[in-house]
Amino acid sequence: MxxxxxxxxxxxxxxxxxxxxxxxxxxxxxxxxxxxxxxxxxxxxxxxxxxxxxxxxxxxxxxxxxxxxxxxxxxxxxxxxxxxxxxxxxxxxxxxxxxxxxxxxxxxxxxxxxxxxxxxxxxxxxxxxxGTPGTTAREAAPPPGTEDAAEAVRRARAALPGTMRELEREVGTSTPGAQIYVSRDGVPLADAGLGLARPGVAMTHRSLPLWYCCAKPLLSVALGRLWEAGAYDPYLPVAHYLPEFGNRGKESITSMELLTHTGPLPTGDDPLHGIVAGPDEERVRRAFEVPVAPRPGGTPGINYSQWWAWFVLARILPVVDGREYRAYVQEEILGPCGMSGTRVHLDREEFAALGGELPLIHVSNPEGGPLPTHWWSTEAATTRCIPGVNTRGPLRDMGRLFEMLLRGGDAPGGRVLAPPTVAALTARHRTGLQDRYGNADWGMGFRLECRQLDPRFTSFGSYASPRSFGHDGLWTAVVFADPDAALVVALHLNGKVEHERHRERIVRLADAVYQDLRLS
Incomplete structure (x- = not known):
């Protein structure tokens, strides 16, 4: 043979x-x-x-x-x-x-x-x-962390002892490393990292994990600012702003449909599958030329968009504002919110300096431990603009974004949104639709707590209020804000597991936060 x-x-x-x-x-x-x-x-x-x-x-x-x-x-x-x-x-x-x-x-x-x-x-x-000998991949032992990283873990354990016990249970089993940020009333309670970011590199509170789809709210906030200024209307067809998009059945698709994942393009037909980190020219061609079949009776779809919709929507920004997605987000959102550690995407110089320390996504198959992969960690995948996917930053920055939203759009560096705009972005625009992954109601790019509909649609935990809003990062992360509890929670586990296992661990960790704070 x-x-x-x-x-x-x-x-x-x-x-x-x-x-x-x-x-x-x-x-x-x-x-x-x-x-x-x-x-x-x-x-x-x-x-x-x-x-x-x-x-x-x-x-x-x-x-x-x-x-x-x-x-x-x-x-x-x-x-x-x-x-x-x-x-x-x-x-x-x-x-x-x-x-x-x-x-x-x-x-x-x-x-x-x-x-x-x-x-x-x-x-x-x-x-x-x-035709070569096989080798067995082995995970390196965690290197010693810095003193400030160890102190960050000690503070987190003191503030949230049950949560940290649950998180430490996951590290070394379902994930090699984790990062957590929790605040209440804008006061940080936990900002820590555990385990490994990648073989030989510790995960600390300063590490830059991949946000994955938890980055999608950045574009929602950007479009909300333009809507508030009267420069953009999410109910108009996307082709109103991007005429070249209006072809092959896409003439009437609105931003609102894309933001609420009710567009007509099935998830499996996303035209950026196979090229999401590919050359810009080819990504634009496929995204704008993809054909869309008409919907019977104009009924809304239930089609989560991993990359296509956000890639298209981000191209509205330079049309109505003059700035590209990265520049707009840095200047109008990251700066005012104090998110100094976040990279919308890296440039080549940053990759040369940081690429060897970036947390890797590890993947666990049934009966197997987490194994490091290079998804979203190569130079191309980290330096090309992939809106709503390849943003990296410490979770305290992700938390600061949601703290701004809890404050009605007010940030340390100035107001980002008006309170009515925050309310509009996080309102229930998609209702009465569910998918097999437990998604039900959506705001404008925000997943909403839906446990009140059925336990199957629990988004953020057993104790999160119905007003809670946030997002998931495919089987690795979650971020949410609970206005009733004045609470922000951000979790990243760089070990990707199957949907059911990930949902169980995230709900258990979120519940532990509420229990530690006597909010359960």
């Missing part, structure tokens, strides 16, 4: 025959996921597409020429990129989605767990397919 794999061309019929001799993953079990690779340049006479089965638990791989109905994740890419995705090192795998010539459709989030399974290679299948 190894001789065939080393001599036959990659993904050729002969190579696939050799790969078929490996022990195949169990089909139909929850731990086995499938994807289809559609080659843009298949060699003559060879399969144009390949179906891949990945056992997330044991790491077994199954590969065969594509046949039958396509699985839920499809990636169209050159042969060279397919090799990097299946057999390359971790950095090369994430680099596939920075090239500009790759498309993905379906459940893009599966790629994080597939990546971890390929990196761990518990079965040795990846090593066998490469």
């Amino acid at each position: 190894l001789n065939t794999l080393s001599t036959a061309p990659f993904l050729s019929t002969a190579w696939l025959a050799g790969a078929a001799r490996l022990e195949r993953p169990p089909v139909g079990e929850r731990g086995t996921v499938a994807l289809r690779l559609e080659l843009t340049d298949p060699p003559p006479g060879e399969p144009p597409a390949v179906d891949v089965q990945v056992d997330l638990v044991a790491g077994r791989l199954g590969l065969a020429a594509a046949a039958g109905e396509s699985p839920g994740l499809r990636i169209r890419l050159p042969l060279e990129a397919a090799r990097a995705l299946l057999l390359g090192p971790a950095r090369d795998r994430t680099g596939v989605f920075e090239r500009g010539d790759v498309r993905a459709e379906g459940n893009f989030s599966l790629l994080f767990f597939i990546d971890a399974a390929l990196e761990r290679d518990a079965s040795g299948h990846v090593a066998a397919l490469r």
Whole structure:
């Protein structure tokens, strides 16, 4: 088998025959996921597409020429990129989605767990397919932190003992590291980091974790300022501001639809899947040219937008204000709020200085511990503008943003929003719609507490008031403000786990905050 794999061309019929001799993953079990690779340049006479089965638990791989109905994740890419995705090192795998010539459709989030399974290679299948010896990834022991970092942890333990016990339970099990910020009435109670940011680098209160979708409220606040000034109307079609967007069924889509995730484009059809960290020109082309099917009777969709909507909405800022997204957010939001540690996105000089210390996203598959990956940590993914995704900063800065909102838009460096604008942004604009991930009511880019509808729709915890608003960062983070308790909570765990496990740990941690403060 190894001789065939080393001599036959990659993904050729002969190579696939050799790969078929490996022990195949169990089909139909929850731990086995499938994807289809559609080659843009298949060699003559060879399969144009390949179906891949990945056992997330044991790491077994199954590969065969594509046949039958396509699985839920499809990636169209050159042969060279397919090799990097299946057999390359971790950095090369994430680099596939920075090239500009790759498309993905379906459940893009599966790629994080597939990546971890390929990196761990518990079965040795990846090593066998490469024709090289396998290695087992090991997590480094935490280095000693600085004295001020240790003091920050001591203060957090004194203020929130139960919360810190729960957080320390997660560190080393579901996540290698964590950061927490909690304030009440604007007074910080906890601002600390625990564990590892990446192998050999401690997570402290000064670390710059990835905010992921917790960064989406930055654009909501920016658009709210323009709305308040009379320069922008979220109820007008996006094409009113971006005429080139108004084509192929998108002529009437409004900003409000995109901000409340009720637009007509299904999540799996996001045109930036496969290129979210790719070249700007190609991202713009795909975002503006994607076709959208008409909705029966004009009914609202239930379509969470991971990247497409925020990428488009951010391009309204220079049209109505003259400043690009990064400059506007820095000058009008980060500066007044005192968010000095936050980078909307890094520039190349910052990446050269900080890239080796940035917290990595680690991924845990079933029955496996957290494994470091390079998602959102390469130079391209950290330095290109990806609104609502690749912002980094200490969680105290995230907390300061929400403290400003709790104060009705007032910030230490001046007013950011008027109180009616804050109320409008966090009001219930989307109601009566639910998805399978527990999302129900939404404000303008803010997730709202919906436990009162059904426990399945608990957003921020068992004790958060119905007026609470905030956001999640895909299976890694959460931030919310509870006006009734004058409370702000921000949590980041750099270990990504499956949805159900993440929801359980976040609710448990948030509940511990309320219990520590006798608000339960």
